[in-house]
Amino acid sequence: MLFVVFNTPLPAESLVVKVENNKVILNWKHPKVPILKYEIYRASDNFSKEEPELIGQTNENYFIDTLVRANVNYSYLVRAYVNDTTYTDTDWSNVVLVKIEIQEKKPWFDIRKLPVLVFLIIFGGLFFFFYYSSRLGNVPYIRKIAGLEAIDDAVGRATEMGRPIIYTTGIGALSDPAIIGGIAILKYVAKRVAxxxxxxxxxxxxxxIMLASREAVKEGYTESGRPDLYKEENIMFLTTQQFGFAAGFNGIVVREKPGAAFYQGYFYAESLLMAETSYNVGSINIAGTTAVTQLPFFIVSCDYTLIGEELYAASAYLSKNPSEIGTIKSEDIAKVLLIVFIIIGAILATTSSFGVFTELKDLYFNLFKVGGE
Amino acid sequence: MQTQIPVIVTFISGILIMALFFIPREPFTQIEQLTSRWYIIISGFALLLGIDSLILYHWRKIKRRDKDAVYSLILIISFFIALFWGIWAWYAYGGPFISNSSYLWLFQNIYLPLDATMFSILGFFIASASYRAFRARNLESSLLLISAAIVMMGRVPFGGSIFIPFFFVFMIVAGSYFLYIATKYTGFNAIFRYFLAILFLSLGIGVFFYSELLSQFIPSLSNWIMQYPNTAGQRAIILGLTLGSIAFSLRIIFGIERGYIR
Structure with a gap:
């Protein structure tokens, strides 16, 4: 099968094959003529050198073969193409054998992650303390969140204008807490809209997310006693592509001219594209995201913005469920604890730069290191 | 029952994934990857539902002969062209993204330019949004305007050199403005505006005496703003976010927060 044609380019030289971490790594030098592509052939116990297996192609001067089995002999050949029909081959490499690496049995607990566990236990303790405390009637005070208070006004405004409302949870996966938070707010908005x-x-x-949104909206309409008004077709899928989604969303905004636009979830560079478009058609914009890099864009282009943790607190805030509200208090206490730790760290870092408390500083800093970093 | 089963599944999955973080032993280290694969497989099937939703939505618009039905028609035609072209490329070239595949040509010459166009529009939107945000209406927005101007000038090539004429023009215009409006006031208000006018005009003229120092100062100041006040602000938000995220996850895992299910 393998042959060399006349007028061939210089061969891809010095093919070196080695085994590392259960993978076979191939390296070779580029020939001195421009190469269209390289094809990598592999001979093994099942494929002879006369009829080798084509395992991949590349434009680089290396290839990593990850699809190898243990205790099988492999040999490799690289074919360099100058054009679609002209090529040349290297010699077959030496035979390599991938052995199973017997790994040492690891412990049941990663001691390097102990600070995380300690923090989780402390935070968990605070969380459940305030949860049960709220259930017993000690509901903590939560300041008014302007962005959430404005939902009713935005829905009312859209109604007066006779325009629809548009809502997006942005770009992300259903496993992202910001998206789940966005869906919880969607349910509240659906209740109001109904x-x-x-x-x-x-x-x-x-x-x-579309399926989860449909469920949330349907539930919102049902809880409001107007399941007849629920339109499944209005909760639709556009595309998984970032800017394709932004283009589709903007298209709907320009055509439908919504009275209010809600951006509650996780966003990337499309945030400003979408928020500015809805601003330009005269919508009232209410945003909320945990994406720190997108917050400035929402702040400048939206009427109200839920900053970071406010999005997570939104569902508890809107539900007015005492036990949910109580858990928010635990965040504040944990925040105070962290601030104290930071201040102590800053003082120790400052004093140690003058040669005072150097050992104490090292000890203190080591307490917070996770995974040795 | 309809709510209990999802809550139980969420509780078991949440506790398991949390525990896996602390266990470095096989096969536990692979469980997280395994669940991620399950998610990808489920998403793959869900994509069919998404396509169904997309096509039906636009098909209904065409059937109803809505005002903008022509866009829906273009979408459906484009969708099927891309779909069948991709399948054909698989058959003809062994894959749609193989180097000589015609589908790759479609992707590189139609899809990528459209994608890049959408992204580049962002530049114009940033300009319009910045214009609104940087209007000096109060102290906060004035501080934002000044710090943004410093950061922008410090980050662009020749920013330090641009700063000198920019600062001069700004100070002369601002000084002239205060000089003009000071004539419309009396007493302390007039004195205060005359003071501002003299200050701005002096700074504008004085900039030329310290031009070399200032051209190096602006990039340093820009870096300082980004490294200290900006990083401090971002870290404060990230700290709150992390705690919020843990509390929110605990609420979901323990079934306290059920807003996302029926």
């Missing part, structure tokens, strides 16, 4: 009988449009970039 009372006024206006359309709620929810474009999605993930089919699983």
């Amino acid at each position: 009372g006024y009988g206006i359309d709620l449009i929810v474009p999605n970039n993930d089919p699983l």
